[in-house]
Amino acid sequence: MALGAQINTFNTPGVKENCHVxxxxxxxxxxxxxxxxxxxxxxxxxxxxxxxxxxxxFVIVGGGPTGVEFAAELHDFFPDDLVKIYRTVKxxxxxxxxxxxxxxxxxxxxxxxxxxSTGVGTRPVMRDFMEQIxxxxxxxxxxxxxxxxxxxxxxxxxxxxxxxxxxxxMEDISSIFEAADKDNSGTLTVEEFQxxxxxxxxxxxxxxxxxxxxxxxDVTDLLKDPEGNDRQEVDIEWFKLALSHxxxxxxxxxxxxxxxxxxxxxxxxxxxxxxxxxxxxxxxxRFRGSGRHPFLPFQYKHFGQFAPLGGEQAAxxxxxxxxxxxxxxxxxxxxxx
Ligand SMILES: Cc1cc2nc3c(=O)[nH]c(=O)nc-3n(C[C@H](O)[C@H](O)[C@H](O)COP(=O)(O)OP(=O)(O)OC[C@H]3O[C@@H](n4cnc5c(N)ncnc54)[C@H](O)[C@@H]3O)c2cc1C
Numbered sequence: 001m002a003l004g005a006q007i008n009t010f011n012t013p014g015v016k017e018n019c020h021v022x023x024x025x026x027x028x029x030x031x032x033x034x035x036x037x038x039x040x041x042x043x044x045x046x047x048x049x050x051x052x053x054x055x056x057x058f059v060i061v062g063g064g065p066t067g068v069e070f071a072a073e074l075h076d077f078f079p080d081d082l083v084k085i086y087r088t089v090k091x092x093x094x095x096x097x098x099x100x101x102x103x104x105x106x107x108x109x110x111x112x113x114x115x116x117s118t119g120v121g122t123r124p125v126m127r128d129f130m131e132q133i134x135x136x137x138x139x140x141x142x143x144x145x146x147x148x149x150x151x152x153x154x155x156x157x158x159x160x161x162x163x164x165x166x167x168x169x170m171e172d173i174s175s176i177f178e179a180a181d182k183d184n185s186g187t188l189t190v191e192e193f194q195x196x197x198x199x200x201x202x203x204x205x206x207x208x209x210x211x212x213x214x215x216x217x218d219v220t221d222l223l224k225d226p227e228g229n230d231r232q233e234v235d236i237e238w239f240k241l242a243l244s245h246x247x248x249x250x251x252x253x254x255x256x257x258x259x260x261x262x263x264x265x266x267x268x269x270x271x272x273x274x275x276x277x278x279x280x281x282x283x284x285x286r287f288r289g290s291g292r293h294p295f296l297p298f299q300y301k302h303f304g305q306f307a308p309l310g311g312e313q314a315a316x317x318x319x320x321x322x323x324x325x326x327x328x329x330x331x332x333x334x335x336x337x
Pocket of ligand 1 (some may be wrong): 003066161255256260331
């Protein structure tokens with residue numbers, strides 16, 4: 001399943017009737033036509049200045065990447081394309097972005113065009129499917145880390161229509177301990193723990209994020225005592241305590257094309273080597289049960305984000321690429337921020 005999502009109005013009254021949305025190509029074309037209509041009206045000779053201003057006041061609800069990017073595009077559309085035809089109103093264009101707050105009263109702002117851009121929600125067809133498979137209480141379809149739909153594992157779901165429900169390490173903690181405790185002594189040595197570390201890091205990516213957030217270099221650092229000294233052995237209670245905060249780092253992936261495209265490539269490669277991986281599994285060991293998972297779980301690699309801000313400026317987030325966290329691009333140069 002790769003059905004995408006639809007605009008989320010949060011059931012706000014009047015949005016469907018009065019606002020533009022920005023999702024499909026058709027929506028963008030409608031907005032473009034409406035913007036030009038607004039300029040056409042604004043230059044009618046019979047209008048007062050106040051009415052002209054109202055016609056050229058564009059309101060965007062939602063200050064996420066799409067809302068900001070749209071504002072920037074609109075800002076550039078005027079000097080790049082429209083100014084030659086509508087020169088007389090060149091100083092009247094106004095763009096407002098409204099962000100957050102439950103009680104936005106767009107109607108109290110003089111305007112003629114509102115673009116609603118507050119994120120995406122589940123399509124009705126997906127809702128029906130979720131009800132049929134026992135996921136009716138969720139907001140979005142859940143898959144496991146191999147992108148199999150929970151409760152219906154012969155079906156895979158990728159992109160905006162689904163989210164990965166990352167398995168919690170604390171749900172498996174006793175099984176992990178048992179699997180690592182090879183001599184059944186009831187305690188784990190660092191060496192025993194090291195034997196399962198790779199499988200833990202692959203199966204529970206939140207462990208790596210937790211280590212990073214705590215500036216720890218090695219997963220065995222988690223087993224040290226509060227003073228930072230190595231412990232020879234740990235029992236199950238200490239093991240649980242050491243890993244008890246790891247799941248707080250579980251993250252949902254954003255609804256972006258970057259995620260969808262990587263999931264698409266991942267699934268294609270899994271399907272292509274299905275027979276081979278069933279014979280010779282490449283995934284981590286199953287802590288509950290025996291053997292290994294046929295495939296490595298899906299792992300997202302973030303290549304950064306880039307949002308045009310208008311006027312040849314852009315904001316970029318390049319955290320994972322080795323560049324600084326954020327840079328502001330200006331023309332062909334860039335400034336660190
Ligand atoms: C304005 C805007 C700007 C964006 N900018 C960025 C960006 O800069 N970078 C980025 O990474 N992401 C961006 N995104 C997000 C990105 O577009 C989505 O994350 C991505 O398209 C999701 O891919 P998908 O395949 O899951 O869904 P979609 O691309 O939405 O594809 C789903 C397809 O399924 C079809 N479909 C729906 N229902 C049915 C049905 N019942 N039967 C058959 N077909 C059906 C739809 O027509 C559609 O073609 C943006 C989104 C928007 C709206």
